[in-house]
Amino acid sequence: xxxxxxDLRNLPLEALSQEVSQRHAxxxxxxxxxxxxxxxxxxxxxxxxxxxxxxxxxxRPHLMAxxxxxxxxxxxxxxxxxxxYGFGDRITFRIDEPAPDFASPRCTLWVEIGTSLKLFxxxxxxxxxxxxxxxxLEHCASFGVAxxxxxxxxxxxxxxxxxxxxxxxxxxxxxxxxxALSLDAGTRDLLADSGLRLTGEVLLLPRKALxxxxxxxxxxxxxxxxGAAPDLLRWYRPPAFFSRWLDFEIEIEDSERLAFPLRRLxxxxxxxxxxxxxxxxxxxxxxxxxxxxxxEHPPTRIAMNLSSPSxxxxxxxxxxxxxxxxxxxxxxxRTLSLIAKHFAAPAGSQQDxxxxxxxSDEDAAAVIDRLMAKLGTAxxxxxxxxxxxxxxxAWRAMPLDRIPSGENADLNARPALLxxxxxxxxxxxxxxxxxxxxxxxxxxxxDLQRDYFCCELDQGARGWAYLDxxxxxxxxxxxxx
Amino acid sequence: xxxxxxxxxxxxxxxxxDVWRGASGAKPRTExxxxxxxxxxxxGGGWPLGALSELLLDAEGVxxxxxVLPLLARLTQANRHVALVAPPHIPYAPALAQAGLVLARxxxxxxxxxxxxxxxxxLLRCSAYGAVLAWTPQxxxxxxxxxxxxxxxxxxxxxxxxxxxxxxxxxxAALRLRLRRRDERLEIEILKARGGLAGKRFFADDMxxxxxxxxxxxxxxxxx
Numbered sequence: 001x002x003x004x005x006x007d008l009r010n011l012p013l014e015a016l017s018q019e020v021s022q023r024h025a026x027x028x029x030x031x032x033x034x035x036x037x038x039x040x041x042x043x044x045x046x047x048x049x050x051x052x053x054x055x056x057x058x059x060r061p062h063l064m065a066x067x068x069x070x071x072x073x074x075x076x077x078x079x080x081x082x083x084x085y086g087f088g089d090r091i092t093f094r095i096d097e098p099a100p101d102f103a104s105p106r107c108t109l110w111v112e113i114g115t116s117l118k119l120f121x122x123x124x125x126x127x128x129x130x131x132x133x134x135x136x137l138e139h140c141a142s143f144g145v146a147x148x149x150x151x152x153x154x155x156x157x158x159x160x161x162x163x164x165x166x167x168x169x170x171x172x173x174x175x176x177x178x179x180a181l182s183l184d185a186g187t188r189d190l191l192a193d194s195g196l197r198l199t200g201e202v203l204l205l206p207r208k209a210l211x212x213x214x215x216x217x218x219x220x221x222x223x224x225x226x227g228a229a230p231d232l233l234r235w236y237r238p239p240a241f242f243s244r245w246l247d248f249e250i251e252i253e254d255s256e257r258l259a260f261p262l263r264r265l266x267x268x269x270x271x272x273x274x275x276x277x278x279x280x281x282x283x284x285x286x287x288x289x290x291x292x293x294x295x296e297h298p299p300t301r302i303a304m305n306l307s308s309p310s311x312x313x314x315x316x317x318x319x320x321x322x323x324x325x326x327x328x329x330x331x332x333x334r335t336l337s338l339i340a341k342h343f344a345a346p347a348g349s350q351q352d353x354x355x356x357x358x359x360s361d362e363d364a365a366a367v368i369d370r371l372m373a374k375l376g377t378a379x380x381x382x383x384x385x386x387x388x389x390x391x392x393x394a395w396r397a398m399p400l401d402r403i404p405s406g407e408n409a410d411l412n413a414r415p416a417l418l419x420x421x422x423x424x425x426x427x428x429x430x431x432x433x434x435x436x437x438x439x440x441x442x443x444x445x446x447d448l449q450r451d452y453f454c455c456e457l458d459q460g461a462r463g464w465a466y467l468d469x470x471x472x473x474x475x476x477x478x479x480x481x
Numbered sequence: 482x483x484x485x486x487x488x489x490x491x492x493x494x495x496x497x498x499d500v501w502r503g504a505s506g507a508k509p510r511t512e513x514x515x516x517x518x519x520x521x522x523x524x525g526g527g528w529p530l531g532a533l534s535e536l537l538l539d540a541e542g543v544x545x546x547x548x549v550l551p552l553l554a555r556l557t558q559a560n561r562h563v564a565l566v567a568p569p570h571i572p573y574a575p576a577l578a579q580a581g582l583v584l585a586r587x588x589x590x591x592x593x594x595x596x597x598x599x600x601x602x603x604l605l606r607c608s609a610y611g612a613v614l615a616w617t618p619q620x621x622x623x624x625x626x627x628x629x630x631x632x633x634x635x636x637x638x639x640x641x642x643x644x645x646x647x648x649x650x651x652x653x654a655a656l657r658l659r660l661r662r663r664d665e666r667l668e669i670e671i672l673k674a675r676g677g678l679a680g681k682r683f684f685a686d687d688m689x690x691x692x693x694x695x696x697x698x699x700x701x702x703x704x705x
Binding site for chain 2: 364371375379382383384386394396411414415417419420457458462
């Protein structure tokens with residue numbers, strides 16, 4: 001196995017909604033513990049991670065500070081994991097929280113690339129491609145390659161050249177500084193106080209004595225670093241639902257301005273859809289609002305319904321933008337979330353390989369399913385004839401899964417539309433043509449005594465009416481449409 | 482036609498996808514209506530395929546269904562499905578059977594207004610449906626554009642029934658006909674015909690009077 005590790009140093013910064021970056025040149029992401037608040041990522045290279053926020057503010061008075069959003073960082077990692085699906089199917093990621101010393105969290109994503117190296121035409125090309133892929137999602141990472149997960153991550157942090165086999169690994173680890181390892185701060189300080197600086201020096205120590213000093217957990221880590229112990233991990237699988245949100249550090253007043261965060265979320269959705277090889281037809285947005293005029297506003301929910309499943313980012317974006325244009329926000333937006341739960345593979349424009357008729361019947365069934373889902377099963381039916389001379393009994397609404405088999409009674413010409421209920425005519429219409437007597441039906445208690453005829457309605461339209469010989473009234477029963 | 486225009490302008494116009502020229506260029510693909518009088522007047526000789534046709538009615542009962550039943554009969558006989566969406570009354574099975582429709586391939590969708598347009602769009606998009614008839618008393622322009630687009634994608638025939646007061650409404654339909662009963666006959670006025678000339682008025686001669694149905698069983702082989 002060969003692991004590619006991406007060290008995402010700026011992830012806390014990149015995971016944010018970017019509203020800040022558009023409005024402030026200098027901004028930092030901070031983490032707090034107790035009363036202390038320190039910088040974990042910064043847009044300004046002069047302000048380094050680990051710096052206390054108050055000190056940072058003394059250097060740059062106009063510094064904008066935003067608290068870290070761990071949930072959003074995980075979402076960003078998930079998106080990168082979906083993007084990484086293009087390079088290998090074993091993917092995992094982890095955020096190492098900063099230890100008691102004040103440093104940045106370490107966000108690492110791993111992909112197993114041993115099986116796909118050949119496909120991409122070698123390591124250099126693969127690295128190039130994945131770097132561009134990440135850049136298109138507005139993330140930058142440094143990469144490390146090694147046969148073990150931890151070694152790949154350590155090499156990525158140190159910016160060391162790739163190591164493609166176990167034989168080369170010990171040499172590569174020898175010169176690796178301890179700071180690149182994922183050891184907790186206490187262990188690292190302990191080793192540093194003993195005068196150890198490089199990984200190689202630590203690995204040379206007698207095992208038993210070392211375990212006593214640094215503990216079993218750190219020892220297991222070192223074993224996983226060298227490949228002496230196996231990695232027990234769960235591989236990332238895209239979840240069944242897609243749900244992402246952006247928390248705006250600065251409220252957005254104008255729905256026009258939502259276009260940018262919208263594009264970001266849809267980009268993440270597209271990534272997810274590609275990883276799952278599926279498409280989306282229905283999804284919805286939710287905008288939560290800030291308080292304004294002294295009152296709360298309910299969230300604005302925008303349901304999107306595409307005519308067919310798609311994973312075309314451009315198409316989804318176009319449709320959504322259009323929809324967003326019609327939305328007026330009652331108050332500035334505080335968060336924007338995108339939720340998709342129903343997925344279906346896009347039809348695609350594939351050529352018919354097999355019988356097109358079979359496919360078209362399948363399509364027909366699929367569209368009927370959709371209609372029934374929305375309108376109810378009873379709303380979709382087939383007209384069927386029944387061998388009966390009484391107009392009401394001569395037809396039947398048949399469920400679609402049954403094939404109408406009735407024989408048509410030998411009837412005179414009938415109008416194309418039949419009224420659901422015969423309608424009383426207020427004044428006698430002018431009769432056209434012959435009168436047809438339809439009578440009988442005592443056997444099933446639907447006894448008719450009617451004289452049917454064609455008649456003229458308003459504007460020259462033709463109706464089919466009858467004289468009920470029971471009550472002597474005239475009724476309209478059909479339309480010669 | 483091209484000579485009438487300065488050549489630079491003609492070239493500029495030809496390059497635009499959203500400009501079409503009346504009564505020129507390639508004839509649209511069509512499906513015969515089964516009525517000679519109508520077919521001779523329509524560009525391409527029938528109902529346009531992959532497009533929306535609007536039938537505007539002064540009142541229901543002028544023969545608006547009779548006008549399309551031969552088409553539906555032919556489509557269903559050729560194994561295509563047809564759908565009737567949101568009809569104002571029950572499409573009467575004996576009359577449809579008399580007109581030669583294969584009822585096993587006829588689907589009726591009962592629905593409310595907005596859902597009717599949605600349903601029609603779904604059906605139009607599906608290639609199994611040769612023709613979709615929809616009764617849409619109120620159709621917004623955006624909706625009619627969606628329907629037109631759906632028909633374009635699938636190549637199906639979309640037929641929309643609208644009342645005459647929609648006459649002034651903007652329409653993207655390729656064909657707009659006004660139907661009314663005059664002198665005991667069905668009079669058809671072409672309001673708009675893509676690829677043809679509008680403004681013609683004529684009677685659907687071979688269309689019978691109410692009460693004597695056409696019942697034309699046209700050969701299925703003539704279907705495209």
